[in-house]
Amino acid sequence: MKEFRNKTAVVTGAASGIGRAIAKHCAGEGMNVVISDIEIESLRNTEEEIKATGASVLPVATDVSKLKDIEALAEKTIEKFGSVDLLFNNAGVVLHASTWENTISDWEWVLGVNLWAVIYGIKTFTPIMIKQGTPCHIVNTGSTGGITSNPGISAYNVSKHGVVTLSETLFYDLQAIESKVNVSVLCPGAVDTNLMNSNRNRRNRYTKPEIELTEEEKELKETRDRYLKDGMPPEKVAEEVFNAIRNEKFYILTHPDIKEFVRSRMEDILLERNPSGVDAV
Ligand SMILES: NC(=O)c1ccc[n+]([C@@H]2O[C@H](COP(=O)([O-])OP(=O)(O)OC[C@H]3O[C@@H](n4cnc5c(N)ncnc54)[C@H](O)[C@@H]3O)[C@@H](O)[C@H]2O)c1
Numbered sequence: 001m002k003e004f005r006n007k008t009a010v011v012t013g014a015a016s017g018i019g020r021a022i023a024k025h026c027a028g029e030g031m032n033v034v035i036s037d038i039e040i041e042s043l044r045n046t047e048e049e050i051k052a053t054g055a056s057v058l059p060v061a062t063d064v065s066k067l068k069d070i071e072a073l074a075e076k077t078i079e080k081f082g083s084v085d086l087l088f089n090n091a092g093v094v095l096h097a098s099t100w101e102n103t104i105s106d107w108e109w110v111l112g113v114n115l116w117a118v119i120y121g122i123k124t125f126t127p128i129m130i131k132q133g134t135p136c137h138i139v140n141t142g143s144t145g146g147i148t149s150n151p152g153i154s155a156y157n158v159s160k161h162g163v164v165t166l167s168e169t170l171f172y173d174l175q176a177i178e179s180k181v182n183v184s185v186l187c188p189g190a191v192d193t194n195l196m197n198s199n200r201n202r203r204n205r206y207t208k209p210e211i212e213l214t215e216e217e218k219e220l221k222e223t224r225d226r227y228l229k230d231g232m233p234p235e236k237v238a239e240e241v242f243n244a245i246r247n248e249k250f251y252i253l254t255h256p257d258i259k260e261f262v263r264s265r266m267e268d269i270l271l272e273r274n275p276s277g278v279d280a281v
Helices: 017-028 040-051 067-081 104-132 154-176 195-201 215-229 234-246 258-270
Strands: 008-012 032-037 057-061 086-089 136-141 181-186
Touching (some): 008 017, 017 086, 032 040, 032 067, 067 104, 136 154, 181 234
Parallel strands (some): 008 032, 008 086, 032 057, 086 136
């Protein structure tokens, strides 16, 4: 996809961080922007910021872990703008706990927002894009956690590995039908966002975790917190994402230093060596 002006983008998780930066970038490219999020107040702020640029913006309150919300998002997009050309399955949450300490509701929450939502997004929007027959692009937000295995965040890693392989398979399947729909997977390292404060959006149906973090777990979480604060500005991520879309690049690795961690993991697998314990994020 090379032309963006007057086309329509849908961004999930657009109230904060990477999603917000991508939504604003879309507006800067002259696109209509559909912004969706569960955090309504912050979504309104994004809406105001985009409106101020003169772009057309449609905010849609969405819980991405619910299929009917994603279906409604697609319906409202088509009703308002008549097409969907760019889709960013971006909303995400992270949770710190040793693997065996994650409750079932922890798993359901993280997999619901990070993986099922992407499945719903693909299931709902891809047929619309294929039918349009015009150049379209889907960007799924994975993570370094989708190509390495960082300690202390297993639900996150599982969800993001799922997003990466889902995106790769979607890529092959779209190629097989010579579709004009392209796909990329975004795997950033540390980005300065509110991700470490994900619990703010945990809904009641996923009961709150009862466990206290151990001192070691707390330390790991605080280290990650600092790591993200010192991370890349989300606006820079948005720029790289658009370069990738223009150049039809599938893997978007915004942080070159993470390649070392990926290489080391791949070597562990190929050499049948035990995991060498690198912590990318
Ligand atoms: N920040 C990083 O360092 C980093 C690194 C790699 C990948 N990512 C990924 O980037 C994506 C965006 O995260 P971010 O870093 O901008 O964090 P963020 O917390 O700033 O933004 C995430 C957005 O998702 C929304 N969200 C959460 N649950 C939702 C739900 N059920 N329905 C709809 N929206 C929901 C939040 O309200 C928020 O606006 C996530 O998928 C995350 O895993 C972030």
